[in-house]
Amino acid sequence: MLWTVVQVEGRNLLAERGAWWLFGLLAAFVAYAAWSGASSAAAHRAATRAAVEEEDRKLADLRAQLAAIEAGGPDAPHAEDPADPALVGAGLGARAVALPPTPTASIAAGQRDAHPAVVRLTTQSRLAQPPRGDVALRGPTSQRAGPFDLAFVFVYLLPLLIIALTYDLLAGERERGTLALVLSQPVSLATFVLGKSLQRTMVVGGATVVLAGGALLLSADGLASADGAVRAGLYLAALLAYATFWFAAAVAINSRGRSSAGNALALVGLWLALVVALPGLVRVVVEATYPPPSRVELVNLARSAASEIEEELSALEGDHGAEPDESPAETRARLLATQEALDARVRPVVQRFREQLEAQQRLVDRLRFVSPAIAVHEALVDVAGTGAHRQQRFEAQVDAFHGTWRAFFAERVRAGRPLASADYAALPTFTFEDEPTGELAARVGLGLLGLLVPAGLLLAFSASGLRRVGRLA
Amino acid sequence: MIGIIARKELRELVRDGRLRLVAALVVLLLLASMAFGWRQAAAVAAEREAAQRTADALWVDQGDKNPHVAAHYGKHVFKPSGALAFLDPGVDPYLGVTLELAAHQRTLPRDAAAGDASSLARFGTLSAATVLQLFVPLLIIALGFGAWSGERERGTLRQLAATGVRPRQLLVGKALGVSGALGLVLLPAAVAAGGVALALGEGVAWSRLAALLPSYLAYYAVIVAITFVASARARSSRAALVALVGFWSVTCLVLPRLASDAAPRVAPLPSPDAFAAAVKRDLETGLPGAPREDRVEAHLGALLEREGFEGAENLMPDALLQGFELQAEAAFEDEVFDHHVEALLDAIARQERVSQWAAALSPYLAIRALSSGLAGTDFAHHRAFQTDAEHYRQALVRALNEDFARNAGDEGWRYRAGRDLWARAPAFEHAPPDLRWALRHNAVALTLLLAWLLLAWAAAGFTAQRVRVVG
């Protein structure tokens, strides 16, 4: 019985030219988003790799230079001495670190563009002097609109496709007059609606899996790992759960017995509320609850802290203010100490920034259940590794590594011990410890509940409506 | 006749309970987002003013030092937020606000708000502009999709046509009806916007606020006309609705993102590393065809000539010559900075123009550009701030170097200036450009919006003449 409905529904859909257009359009959007996502993820990967390798090459050059001097070669100019730990640490050499992209990075650009791609670490204070105004690769209007990535296609456009296919699921039958004939047969309205929506869910679900899976296969980089497979699985699961939610919403609205135009308006209204308005409101709430401290005040704070040691700083910036009665070694040790002091002064404020942003994200984790669009978006950026959780993890690890990096040089500066070429081999290296896949899966899985539970509630709600046959026929 | 039709349309719309609910929600959302924008704008203004005062104090209280060392120390300036940012924050959140002005460097503004946003930032902000640009068109579609098709389905269009009413009268009447309903929604918003602007106090850009009103009305007129065309041509009301929602999602969702992807391909920007490397290289060697030594020499020569020391370098006090040399070097560096930074800003401006030209395909993009331009929150205004700040920086560095040249005397680098000199530097003032300037920078968007208006109404008039009376 159910299968009969599914079959006829399939034939009806095949004959619908509009449906072919819609699927064609979705396929085109997905294909473009996959290409665009892959190319920007690849560009990002290449740019970070180049920057990291550039700094590594500089360090290798210094090491080779030092080895040559050790072998009896001519000395380097005073300001470029590869054996001077203060100079090398202060910027002659640097360690560039970057958040490594996940295999599934092409799914969602997330906040990738909002953070510097590469962080260069020296013995200078990192907290007091954030990167100078970074050149973004996109103009502000482009940043504002956001990229055309897979997350956009699925979060925004997939529900619209589902709405276009389902707004007249039942109302259309009633308006055409076929519903009365169907209901004069020994078939319950619930079975009929279930059959119809099942067919469409299968078609859309199948199309989503094929398109989304294909897009990922074409655009991903290194899916073969266990981590990559889990991410790909979570991605498809999130999309299917999201599609299920929208089908449930369409069935629920159809069960109220309004006209198809009324259904379409109600569904578009729901879409606008859940996908556009609520995320915006949640963002307002989140930012008002945990406002980050002011960046512009931080600028002044760092400056007034620095101004107390301005004399020392000016020595580094040029030759104009050198203190004549101090040995160069003493100056360097003191400059290093001032950088450390500067970090210590600014750290509480920066820490407050981090805490507020982490608190914001924790609140988002809770409030994502308010709207399925937020839930699925969070799931997608988490899977793509371009979300706030991973970024904050990276920040914390960079901070710790910066301490290690500086300590390496500080120890030698304070002891007045020059660098040997062998020391270069012992320079600390940075490896990003990614979140365990299990934790990621747990968080994303919880988010999927935020899609499936409302879907279940909506279906339960529609069951009551579908029992009152008369109003609908 | 038209009045009768308009009144009947309005009465029908106002009596629809569901439409009343939707309209009430839109009004609520509009007022809430405006209140939030107000809070935000007031907080930002207070914060930046306070920060600027602190930064100015830090400058004045920097203690006695050589003027050129003070030029190294430099000064921070903070970008004041756009005049009507509470209505339309535009691209402000994506632009830096802090600019460090010091010798030997021209930096780009940093500390953009977008850097500290949660992952929800991808959904955009819920500002009054969002509601006005994205939500209200959907409200218009909800009000008007059945304007013709509904009458045809109910059979009342036949009766209307039989009374001999002219199609154009019907069109204008219906448009007035929808506009009346829309006016009921927008009036509270307009009053609230005026109130907030008044409450925010000084610097109210009334002319800008006044220019926003017709811009939005033109945008809505475009949407009303398109809605009517779809309603008159579609097979049924539901087909009209589906087509209109499709148009909305393509023009308001898909096209902005496609334009966002196209812009960097049309006008690529250098990577941050490549940019820094190019500036560094040219600072060391000079711009192509203008070696560093030649340019510094030329600047120094011009300076000496102007000051009447031509050919008398050997007779000058050391500090004076050094001061001139510092200034000649700064002039050379400014050439390099100007070359690279202006090229970068030009490329960004080209990217912005891609978005404006994309308005040929989407009226939403036209109003988006125009609205943020009028609100003073677009890239053009940001660039004006940057240019002002750079002029200020060059003047500041020049004044300090000149003081060093003239007053150091025998003390040379040991010369110290103090508070008097620091306080003599004028405060940085950035007056936002006027309305005409803003309009000129959004001429493309403005023209395209007017083109949409003409085309859409021509199509509506054409369609009304030939509307099918029976389904």
Added chain:
Amino acid sequence: MAMLEAVGLRKAYGDFVALHGLDLAIEPGEVFCLLGANGAGKTTTIQLFLGFIEPTAGAVRINGLDVATHGLETKRHIAYIPENVMLYPNLTGLENLAFFTRLAGRDDLDDAALRATLIEAGLQPEAADRPVGGYSKGMRQKVGVAMAIAKGATALLLDEPTSGLDPKGSNEFSNLLVRLRERGVAILMATHDLFRSKEVGTRVGIMKHGRLVACMATDDLSHVDLERIYLEHMHD
């Protein structure tokens, strides 16, 4: 036992009473024609038999089963032909018939059998494979009859099935009903067509303001008598 039966059937919408305690029993092989002005309660009666609306009081039974409690079972026995048989326009006549017959639980019929049913219902053989979107009203009504035949319905509920048909189509439809009647199908037909009622009906009932005000066998009546009685009842 009566195939279609209404007992004390009452339907009220708030203060408005659409049906005041209707009693009706239609045996197999009987065609009962319900006459009456618009709004007399004819369509309400049929919708109550279909279970589309619920009675305020009383009961409707089909083949002895109460519609209120055995909604789905009762529908195995009935076929419904509304004023406009609306079908899926993108499917062919045959596909439409196959769909509805399968919904009715008859999945034993193959395409050949269904095609034969369509021809039996009077549809031109070549029309069976055309999309229904291009059918005339008469052709769609024939598919409706074919649905009843294929399902093996023992009771037929017709709501003004011939209104809007041309005289020839109307005549063909009446002949089909007669054939079904002869097979022992119980038929309840709401109609305005006095002439056809006399031709195909075994009994006619006249409804007015929700009451069955007259009920008579057609054998005892001439066309003229029927029209006179009808008009008498229509006077207030």
